[in-house]
Amino acid sequence: MSSELFAAMTRSILDGEAEDAADLARQALAQGLDPLAAINQGYVPGIQQVGQEFSCGDAFLPELVMAGEAMKAAIAVLEPEMARQGVERSLEGRVVIGTVHGDIHDIGKTLVGTLLAAHGFEVHDLGVDVEVTRFVETARAVKADIVGLSALLTTTMVVQRDVIEALEDAGLRPSVRVMVGGAPVTRQWAAEIGAEGYSEDAAGAVQVARQLMAVA
Amino acid sequence: MMSKEILSISNPRLKLEILSDEDVQRLHTATLDVIANTGVRFPSKHALTIWEEHGAQVDHATQIVKAPGELIEAALQKAPPTYSLAARIPEQDLALDGDHVYVATDGCGVEIIDLDTGVRRTSRLSDVMEIARVADALPEIAFHWVPLSAQDRPPHTRGLHEILAIWNNSTKHAQTESIYSAAEATLAVEMASAIAGGKEALRQRPLLSLMQCTAPPLGQDGGSLDAALIGSQAGLPVGFMTMTASLTTAPATLAGNLVVGNAEVISALALIQLAYPGAPVFYAAAQTASDLRSGAYTGGGPEDFLFGAATNRLADFYHVPLSMGSFATGAKEPNWQAGLENSLSTFMACISMSDMLLGVGLLHGSRIWSYEQMLLDCEIFSIIHKMMAGIPVNDETIALEAIHAVGPGGNFLTQKHTRRHMRELWLPRFLDRRPYNIWEEQKDDGRDWARAKARQLRTEHQPMTLEPRLEKELNQMIRTLEA
Numbered sequence: 001m002s003s004e005l006f007a008a009m010t011r012s013i014l015d016g017e018a019e020d021a022a023d024l025a026r027q028a029l030a031q032g033l034d035p036l037a038a039i040n041q042g043y044v045p046g047i048q049q050v051g052q053e054f055s056c057g058d059a060f061l062p063e064l065v066m067a068g069e070a071m072k073a074a075i076a077v078l079e080p081e082m083a084r085q086g087v088e089r090s091l092e093g094r095v096v097i098g099t100v101h102g103d104i105h106d107i108g109k110t111l112v113g114t115l116l117a118a119h120g121f122e123v124h125d126l127g128v129d130v131e132v133t134r135f136v137e138t139a140r141a142v143k144a145d146i147v148g149l150s151a152l153l154t155t156t157m158v159v160q161r162d163v164i165e166a167l168e169d170a171g172l173r174p175s176v177r178v179m180v181g182g183a184p185v186t187r188q189w190a191a192e193i194g195a196e197g198y199s200e201d202a203a204g205a206v207q208v209a210r211q212l213m214a215v216a
Numbered sequence: 217m218m219s220k221e222i223l224s225i226s227n228p229r230l231k232l233e234i235l236s237d238e239d240v241q242r243l244h245t246a247t248l249d250v251i252a253n254t255g256v257r258f259p260s261k262h263a264l265t266i267w268e269e270h271g272a273q274v275d276h277a278t279q280i281v282k283a284p285g286e287l288i289e290a291a292l293q294k295a296p297p298t299y300s301l302a303a304r305i306p307e308q309d310l311a312l313d314g315d316h317v318y319v320a321t322d323g324c325g326v327e328i329i330d331l332d333t334g335v336r337r338t339s340r341l342s343d344v345m346e347i348a349r350v351a352d353a354l355p356e357i358a359f360h361w362v363p364l365s366a367q368d369r370p371p372h373t374r375g376l377h378e379i380l381a382i383w384n385n386s387t388k389h390a391q392t393e394s395i396y397s398a399a400e401a402t403l404a405v406e407m408a409s410a411i412a413g414g415k416e417a418l419r420q421r422p423l424l425s426l427m428q429c430t431a432p433p434l435g436q437d438g439g440s441l442d443a444a445l446i447g448s449q450a451g452l453p454v455g456f457m458t459m460t461a462s463l464t465t466a467p468a469t470l471a472g473n474l475v476v477g478n479a480e481v482i483s484a485l486a487l488i489q490l491a492y493p494g495a496p497v498f499y500a501a502a503q504t505a506s507d508l509r510s511g512a513y514t515g516g517g518p519e520d521f522l523f524g525a526a527t528n529r530l531a532d533f534y535h536v537p538l539s540m541g542s543f544a545t546g547a548k549e550p551n552w553q554a555g556l557e558n559s560l561s562t563f564m565a566c567i568s569m570s571d572m573l574l575g576v577g578l579l580h581g582s583r584i585w586s587y588e589q590m591l592l593d594c595e596i597f598s599i600i601h602k603m604m605a606g607i608p609v610n611d612e613t614i615a616l617e618a619i620h621a622v623g624p625g626g627n628f629l630t631q632k633h634t635r636r637h638m639r640e641l642w643l644p645r646f647l648d649r650r651p652y653n654i655w656e657e658q659k660d661d662g663r664d665w666a667r668a669k670a671r672q673l674r675t676e677h678q679p680m681t682l683e684p685r686l687e688k689e690l691n692q693m694i695r696t697l698e699a
Contacts, residue, residue: 060508062463104259104431104438107464111511154326154365155374155396183513183583184326184365188338201510 002033006042009074013046016066018073025077035078039089043074047118054203061202065111068118091122093213096138097148098126099182100159105152108181111202112148119206121146135163136170144176146197146209151182160185161193177212181205220307220387223355223598225317225566229606232567234525240533243471247478248285250434255282256483257431259438262445263487270490283483291486294493297535301359301453302421304387304411304680309421310358312453312498312537312571317604318358319597321351321590322544322575324394325364328585331670336584339364343585344381346674347577350587352386353677356594356601359389361427361575364585375400376407376694379424383411383690384682391539391572393427393457401426401443403697405450407690411682419451427500427539430458430480432465441484448488448495455539456484457500462519464506470519470526477503478530485536498571499531502541515546515581516557521564528568540570543593544582550589550663554579559596566600573597587674591666595646602642613637645669 005028012020021043028038050067053059075089082088097113099105106128117123124142126134139147147167149160160180167173179197180190190198197212199205235243250256258264259279268274270291272283301310310318328339331346343364351357362378369377375395382390395401404424405415412418426447428440436456444454458477460466466473485497505519506512514520524542531538542565547554565573576597577590607613618633628634646662648655655661681687 054509057509061506061511062468102439104435108511111464153396154324154367154394155371158371183581186327186338201512203510 002028002031002037005031005033006038009038009042010046010049012074013043013067013070014049016063016070018066018070021070021074022077025074029078029081035081035085036087036089038078039075043071044120047071051119061111064118065114068114071118072114090120092116092120092210093145094122094124094142095146095148095209096124096126096135096142096144097150098130098135099128099150099152100156100163101129101131102159103151103153103156104128105150105182108152108183108202109148109150112150112181112205115202115206116148116209119210121209132159132162132166136166136172139167139172139176140170146177146179146212148179148181148205148209149195151180151185154184157182157184157189160189160195164194179205179208179212220305221355222308222310222318222358222388223601224310224358225569225601225604226315228567228569228604229608230567230604232525232564234522234568235529240529243474243478243530244533246475247482248288250475250479251288251483252282252284254434255280256479257281257435258441258483258487259436260441263436263438263441266445266487266491281483283486287490288482288486291489291493292482292534292536294489295485295497295534295536296494298537299453299496301389301391301425302412302423303359303389304383304423306421308358308388310389314532314537314569314571316571317566317569317573318571319356319573319594320359320361320391320575321347321357321363322578322582323361323363325578325583325585326367327583328364329579329587331587331667331674338367339585340368341366341377341381344378345385347585347587347590348382348385349677349679350590350670350673352388352679353673354591354594356597357388357576359391359572360386362390362392362394363575363577365394370698372397373400373694373697376403376697379404380407380687380690380694383423384687385679387680389423389425391425391427393429395426396428396437396439396443398439398442398446399697401446403693405446405452407693408452409450410686410689410693415450422452422496425453425455425498427455427457428484430456430477430484432458432460432480433476434479436480436484441487444484444488445491448492448497451495453496453498454488455498455500456481457502457539457541459501459541460503461513462503462505463508464511466503468505470505470522473503473505474523474526474530477501482534485534498537498539499527499534500539500541500574501527502544502574503527513546513581515544516553516561520557521560524561524565524570525568528565528570531570537571539572539574540565542566542570542573543576543596544574544578545589546581548580548584550579550586550592550666554589555592555596558593559599562593562596563600563603566604587670588663588666591669592646592662595644595662595666599642
């Protein structure tokens, strides 16, 4: 019975059907299934398969993002029950992500957030035009392992440095690693401002985040 | 002294029907549907007030404006169909009259392959000066964009240092895509006025134009809107560029992409016309498709080439000039990919007579400046310039007399007709037509020659600089914002 349900959950992720994924999560709760088992045996195999297909070039970015959204929808349904039972799913790490103050570019940052969430990170997406202090406050509040800073303008790139300095002033470094990205951002810039992680694209950002967690 | 000649395409003989009249009408109708029913975000108090005064539906919480089609159409009709971009010397003014294609430098990159060391490094103000000087010497380059970000200057005045660097190293028109705050725009207008000889003189001869980016999908940037409104108030030509990317910020389908970008651009142009009826505006675009695997900006590919040709149909429909993204290869070096992408994108934008092409010199999706690529791009434009002239057929070009005179088995080298017309044949500067053994001895190619040429121009070309007193005055104006 539950194995059929797990298979359907896997399918919903592979198909990127967020509504199906959420419906199946509700069914699981109604049947009294363990929410962690639903995640680990139902949904995670789906996201792993999509991730594998993506890395060998058989799946495309929209499929990966849709799978990630479906995963998010399912977990949102299961989370209250997990909280009630006092259990937590195993996380790759906690990430606070946002586009820095003065900059409203959204898409790259959102993509990185979605892919990180799909790969087992807990992601707190603060949106765009995020004040320096909000990064610091949120990083402290959620006990972030990683802060991700996006900037698409040469004039707002400098704010990435401001955030890093503010994290230092708040005493949150070195427990918080910083990743930077955005079209004008280069590896050299990342090194100059003391950011530990840099990736030119979203798929690469997942690998960088994993590496940062490994050395943490 | 170099020639002040500017090479532009005019009287084209090649044509391409990429969209039918019916297609364009359908794209327009869909665009108005989007603006009226879903709306476009205008995150600027100034802009929202203007929309509200003209009866558009404004949601102050979301900053989304929904405007009826009639309002947009009536506003766009006030835009002047033709005008000129003024240069510091009138013989370099550019007529945006629908019958000229002009090329600029690309912008705004963040790194440069150093012309002396060949090493990639962060860009600085001296690069902007040197590129402007080389561009001043090249007839293929009709006007400037800010090619690189002057990262050794403060972010809030960087845009002003950049335009001053261009004005002081070239007489050609400057169009900046790097001023996006009200404070900088206000000072840029004052600086341009000082060069033009007053506010009214600047209005008559706008030495500066502003290009602002939209924020796809269906959004604008607040600072950019405020800067554009200040520019328009002063009579500077102002354009809005969409860079919608299929898959990420636009539908996967190309027609859907055109609709999203069109909604962004024409809503912004309508805003300017509502605020300042009759102000010179232009359409600008560099639509693309995100890479299916990485989501990355590609800087080339068949979709980009189609957009390059299609967008001028839209700009023509609205009777405004177009500034079209072409060149801008995704290649990391001046290589076969760069040659392929920049040739096709520029050809497609030229065949539909886009008024302005942006632009030469950048690699890796407009991020890394290469002088070699700059010169090679100019060569590409000169090839397309020749092609666009087509094959004129008349008594003189049919050359019957010469053909009869030579007859079977002779040659045309000694004919007077040949001497009259031989200089119409195109000559390469950077294509290798040497014997194989010469190449084998040297193993050099167009890249090496382009680099040598750029070095020579940078050293030898003496541009007409600003009067030292004026330059000092302009620098002091910038300093008021830095104090």
